[in-house]
Amino acid sequence: MNLLPALTAVAGILLVASAAGWLAARALGLDRPAFAAERLVWGVALGVLLLAGVVPACFAVGLRPGWIPFLAGAAGLALLGRAFSARGGETPEAIGSRPPKAPRARPVSVFLDALLVLGVGVYALRCLTEPMWATDFLAIWGGKGKAIFGAGGLPAWLHRMPELGFTHPEYPLGLPFLYASFAFLLGYWDDHATALLFPVFQGATLLFLAAWLRRRGAPRPVPLAAAAALSLVEPLYRAFTTGMGDVPLSFFLLLLGASLVDALDGEPGAVRRLTVAALGAAALKNEGLLAAAAAAVIALAARRTAKAVRWRATAAALVPALSVRALQRLRMGPLPLRDFDFRLLFAPELPIRIGFDLRAIALEALVPGAFGLVLLAMLFGAGRRSIPAARLATFAAILLSAYALLPAFAVLGPDWLVRTAFVRTSVALAPLAATAVVLRLAPLFAESVSGDGSSGSG
Amino acid sequence: MKTRRFVALAAYALLVLVLLLAGGPRPTEVRRRVRLLAHDSSRDLASRRLDGSSAAFDRRFFFFLESARRRLPPDAAGVAVFEPDPQMAAHVLALYHFAPRPVLLAPREEDIPPGWILAVYGNGRPEGWREIARVSDGALYARLP
Numbered sequence: 001m002n003l004l005p006a007l008t009a010v011a012g013i014l015l016v017a018s019a020a021g022w023l024a025a026r027a028l029g030l031d032r033p034a035f036a037a038e039r040l041v042w043g044v045a046l047g048v049l050l051l052a053g054v055v056p057a058c059f060a061v062g063l064r065p066g067w068i069p070f071l072a073g074a075a076g077l078a079l080l081g082r083a084f085s086a087r088g089g090e091t092p093e094a095i096g097s098r099p100p101k102a103p104r105a106r107p108v109s110v111f112l113d114a115l116l117v118l119g120v121g122v123y124a125l126r127c128l129t130e131p132m133w134a135t136d137f138l139a140i141w142g143g144k145g146k147a148i149f150g151a152g153g154l155p156a157w158l159h160r161m162p163e164l165g166f167t168h169p170e171y172p173l174g175l176p177f178l179y180a181s182f183a184f185l186l187g188y189w190d191d192h193a194t195a196l197l198f199p200v201f202q203g204a205t206l207l208f209l210a211a212w213l214r215r216r217g218a219p220r221p222v223p224l225a226a227a228a229a230l231s232l233v234e235p236l237y238r239a240f241t242t243g244m245g246d247v248p249l250s251f252f253l254l255l256l257g258a259s260l261v262d263a264l265d266g267e268p269g270a271v272r273r274l275t276v277a278a279l280g281a282a283a284l285k286n287e288g289l290l291a292a293a294a295a296a297v298i299a300l301a302a303r304r305t306a307k308a309v310r311w312r313a314t315a316a317a318l319v320p321a322l323s324v325r326a327l328q329r330l331r332m333g334p335l336p337l338r339d340f341d342f343r344l345l346f347a348p349e350l351p352i353r354i355g356f357d358l359r360a361i362a363l364e365a366l367v368p369g370a371f372g373l374v375l376l377a378m379l380f381g382a383g384r385r386s387i388p389a390a391r392l393a394t395f396a397a398i399l400l401s402a403y404a405l406l407p408a409f410a411v412l413g414p415d416w417l418v419r420t421a422f423v424r425t426s427v428a429l430a431p432l433a434a435t436a437v438v439l440r441l442a443p444l445f446a447e448s449v450s451g452d453g454s455s456g457s458g
Numbered sequence: 459m460k461t462r463r464f465v466a467l468a469a470y471a472l473l474v475l476v477l478l479l480a481g482g483p484r485p486t487e488v489r490r491r492v493r494l495l496a497h498d499s500s501r502d503l504a505s506r507r508l509d510g511s512s513a514a515f516d517r518r519f520f521f522f523l524e525s526a527r528r529r530l531p532p533d534a535a536g537v538a539v540f541e542p543d544p545q546m547a548a549h550v551l552a553l554y555h556f557a558p559r560p561v562l563l564a565p566r567e568e569d570i571p572p573g574w575i576l577a578v579y580g581n582g583r584p585e586g587w588r589e590i591a592r593v594s595d596g597a598l599y600a601r602l603p
Contacts, residue, residue, distance in 0.1 A: 003499040003506070115474065122483040129491040130510035131503065135547070138512060138554040150558030157536070157560040163569070164553070164560060166546075192506055229474055234481020239511075372476050378469040382462045444463050 006186070006193035007128075013185050014047065014200060020074035021046030024081035028276065029269015031085065037211035042273065044204045045255060048197075048248075049280055050077055052178040056327075059153055065184040086269040112224045116206070119231025124199040126239040131192040137243030139167050145179030146189050159332045170335035172328060174283030175245050191243070198242050205251045205431050206231055212258050213435065216388065218442035226438045235427040245285040250428035252280040253291055256317070257395045257432045260295045261388045263313040264302045274316040282321035286337070287399070287425060292321030294398040298391055339417065340409045350408065357407045357414035364418050365426065376433065383440025392436040396429045512554075515547045518595055519579060523555045525594035526577045535573035536560040542580050552577075575600055 022043030030039035054073045058065040132142055144167065147155050159169035178197070183189045206227040213223035231237065241247055255277035262270035278295065281288030299313035329335075344350055366373065383389070403425050410417035498506045504524050507513060513520035519541065530537070536559050539552045549563035562569070567586075570576070576587055576599035583589075587599035 001503070002501075003495075118483070122488070125483075125488065125491050125495070129495050130498070131507045131512070133507075133510050133512035135550055139550045143550075143554045143557055146554065146557040148558070155558050155560070161560055163562055163565070166550075167553070190503060192503060225470060229470065229477060232474065232477040232482060234477070238481065372473060372480070375469045375473040375476065379466055379473070382466040382469065441466050444459060444466060 001188070001190070003128075003192060006190050007196055009186055010182060010190070010193040010196045013051070013182060014044075014196070016074060017047030017051050017070075018043045019047070020050060020077045021048075023078035026081040026085040027083075027269070028273045029086040029267065030273075034215055037207055038215065041204045041208040041211065042255075042276070044200065045252070045276060045280060046077060048178060049276070049283070050074060051181040052174050052283065055148065055177040055181050055184065056173070064152055065181060067185060070181070070185060086272065108221045109224060112221060112228045115228035116224070116231055119228060119237070120199065120203060120206070123202055123231065123237040126237075127195045127198040127242045128192070129239065132195050132243030134240050134243055137191075140171060141175045141245060142179055142191055142243055143167060144173065144176035145183070146191075148173075148176055148180040149183035149189055154331070159335060165338050168338060169332065170286075170337055171245075172283050172285060172288070172324065174280070174324075175248065195242055198247055201247050201251045202231065202237055205254055208251075208254060208258070209431055209435055209438075213438050213442070216439065216442070217446065218438055219445045222438055222442055222445050226434045230431060230434045233427065233430050235423055236430055241424065244424075246424055246428045249281060249284045249288060250431050252277055252284060252288065253399075253428065254431040254435065256281050256291055256295055257392045258435065260298060260313060260317065260395065261391050263316065264299060264305050264309065264391065265388070266306070266309055271312050271316045274313060275320050278317045279320035279324060282324045287403075287428075289321050289325060290402055291395075291399060292317045294395055294402075297398065298394055302391070304387070339411055340406065341411050342409055344409050353408040353414055354405070357405070357418065360407065360415045360418035361404055361422060365423050369423075376437070379437045380440060382444070383437065384443045386439050386443070389436045389439035392432055392439065396432040396436065399429055400426055512547075512551055515545070519548060520551065520555075522577075522579045522593060522595040523552055526591075526596065526598055527555060529591040529593055529598055530556070530559075530575060531590065531600070533573070534559060534575040536562070536571060536575075538562050538565050538570045538574055538576050540564050540576065540578045540580075540582060540584070542582075570601075572601075 018040075020043075022039060024046050025039045025042040028039075028042055029035075030042060050073050051070070054070050055065045057073070058069050063069055137143075144158060147158060154173075157164060158167070179191075179194055182194050186193075209230065210223040210227045213226065214220070236247065236250060256274065259270050259273035259277050263274045274295070278288075278292040281291050295317035296314040299310050299317065302310055302313075344353065380393075403422060407414040407417035407422065494509065498509055501509075508517060508520050508524070526537075537552070537556045539548070539561055541548055541564070544564040549561065552563065553561040567584075575590070576584055577593075577596065578584065578599060579596040583597075584599055586602055588602050589597050590600045591598040
C-alpha cells in the first residue's frame with residue numbers, strides 16, 4: 001500500500017483510541033476546563049495503552065486481536081470513565097490567580113510558535129522519511145512486534161533461543177504489543193506508517209508540558225518557550241530513535257513526574273493519573289520500573305504531605321509497575337538482565353569499573369554537551385526554589401544517577417554501555433528537566449508582569 | 459530579580475542557538491528527506507525499505523532477503539542465513555524480515571534445528587542440503603531426508 005492511505009489509517013486508529021482515552025480520562029479528575037489540554041494528552045496516553053493492552057488480553061482469552069476486541073476495549077474504557085469519574089480540583093499553586101500574561105507576549109509568542117513549528121515539523125519529517133530502521137527497532141521493538149503479529153501470539157523463540165539473546169527477551173513488551181496492535185487493525189504490517197506514533201508522542205509531550213505548566217501558574221510565553229526548546233532537542237527527537245522506546249518513555253516519564261507532584265499536592269484524580277503513567281512507563285522499558293521505584297521513594301520522603309497521601313502515591317507508582325513485570329514473568333519465566341552482572345557489586349574491581357564508567361560519561365556526554373549543560377544549569381540556577389520543581393528535579397536526578405552508575409555493571413564493560421545507551425536514555429529525561437526549570441523560572445516572569453502592572457487574564 | 463531574568467533569557471537564547479546549530483535542520487538534510495519521501499511515498503513498503511537506511515550496508519542483500527521471503531515454504535520453522543561476510547546488521551535485518559520465523563546467521567550445521575531452511579546469499583552450495591528455490595543472488599535449501 002502507498003504511504004498516504006496507510007498514514008491516514010494509522011491516524012484514524014490513533015484518533016479512535018485517543019477518543020476512547022479522552023472519555024476515560026473523566027476518571028482521572030480532568031473534567032474541568034482548566035484541564036482541557038491535559039485531558040487530550042491523557043486521552044492519547046490511555047488510547048496507546050488500550051491499543052497495546054488489547055493484544056495480550058486477546059491472547060489470554062484465545063482471541064485474535066482485531067477491530068471487535070479493540071472497539072469493545074474502547075467502549076469499556078469509555079464506560080470506566082463514566083462509572084468512576086472523579087471531579088478535578090484546583091491546583092494548589094494556581095489557586096486565586098489565573099496565570100498572567102507577560103508583557104510584549106505577542107511578538108515573543110509568534111517567534112516561539114515559529115520555533116515550535118520548526119522543531120515539530122522537522123521531527124515529523126525525520127520520522128516519516130522511510131520505514132523505521134534503527135538496529136534496536138529491527139532487533140527488539142519492531143522485530144518482536146512483527147513476530148507477535150505474524151505468529152498471532154508470542155512465539156516461543158522470543159524467550160527460548162539463547163542465540164537470539166540480542167533481541168533482549170527480558171525487555172517489557174508494551175511497545176511490541178503496540179506495533180502488533182496497529183498491524184492487527186490494519187490487517188498488515190506497516191513499519192513506515194506506524195512511525196506516525198513518534199511525532200504524536202512528541203506532540204503530546206510538548207502539549208502536556210505547556211498545559212501542565214500553565215495550570216501551575218507559569219505566564220504564557222514561558223511554557224511555550226520550554227516546549228519550543230524541547231522540540232529542538234535532537235538527541236531525543238531524531239530519526240535514529242524512531243521506533244525505539246526512548247521517545248514514548250520520555251512521554252510517560254513526564255506524565256509520571258507531573259502526576260506524582262499533583263498527587264503529593266493532594267489533587268483529586270492525580271493518584272489515578274500516577275497509576276496510569278507508572279503502568280505505561282513500566283510496560284515500555286526497564287527504566288520505567290526504575291522510574292516507578294524513584295517516584296515511590298520521593299513520595300515516601302515527601303515532607304509537608306499527609307502520611308495517607310504519601311502511601312497512596314507510593315502504591316500508585318509501584319503496584320501497576322510491579323504488576324506489569326509480574327505478568328511478563330508469569331508468561332515468560334525469569335529472564336535475567338542480559339547486559340548486566342550485578343554480582344559485580346561485591347567484586348573488588350567495582351571502584352575501577354566505576355572510574356572507567358565516569359570517565360566514559362565525561363568523554364561521551366559531558367565534554368560534547370558541556371556548553372548546553374552549563375546553559376541548562378544557568379537556567380535552573382536563575383530560578384527560584386519551589387517544592388514541585390524540587391520533586392521533579394529529584395525524580396530526574398535519581399534516574400540520571402542510576403543511568404550513570406549502571407554501566408559499571410555492564411557485562412561488555414562500562415565504555416560499551418555508555419557509548420551505546422547513556423546519552424540516549426539520559427536525554428529521555430529532557431522533558432522532566434525542562435518542566436522543573438520552568439517551574440523555577442515562572443515566578444521571575446510572573447513578577448515582571450505584576451511589577452509592570454500589566455497582569456492579564458491569560 | 460532583573461539580573462536573574464536577564465541570566466535566564468540569555469541562557470535560553472544561547473541554548474536555543476546551540477540546539478539549532480548542533481541538531482537543527484540543515485537545508486541539505488531537509489531537501490534529501492523531502493526528495494526521498496516524494497520519490498518513495500507511492501511505492502510499496504519493500505521498495506521503501508530497499509531505499510532506506512537499514513538496507514544501505516548492502517542493498518543486494520535486502521533484495522535477496524525479499525526474494526527469499528517470497529519463496530519460503532509456509533511450513534519453514536526458521537531460517538539459517540549464510541552470507542560471505544556475516545555481520546550483525548545482516549542478522550538483524552534478516553531476523554526482522556523473516557519474522558515471525560527465527561533466524562540464525564551462519565550457524566554450525568549441528569546447531570540448525572529440524573524443519574529449518576537454509577538461505578544462502580551468494581554462490582555457496584551446502585553439502586547435505588537440496589536446493590528448493592533459486593532466489594535473487596542466492597538460493598534456498600532444505601535438509602536432505
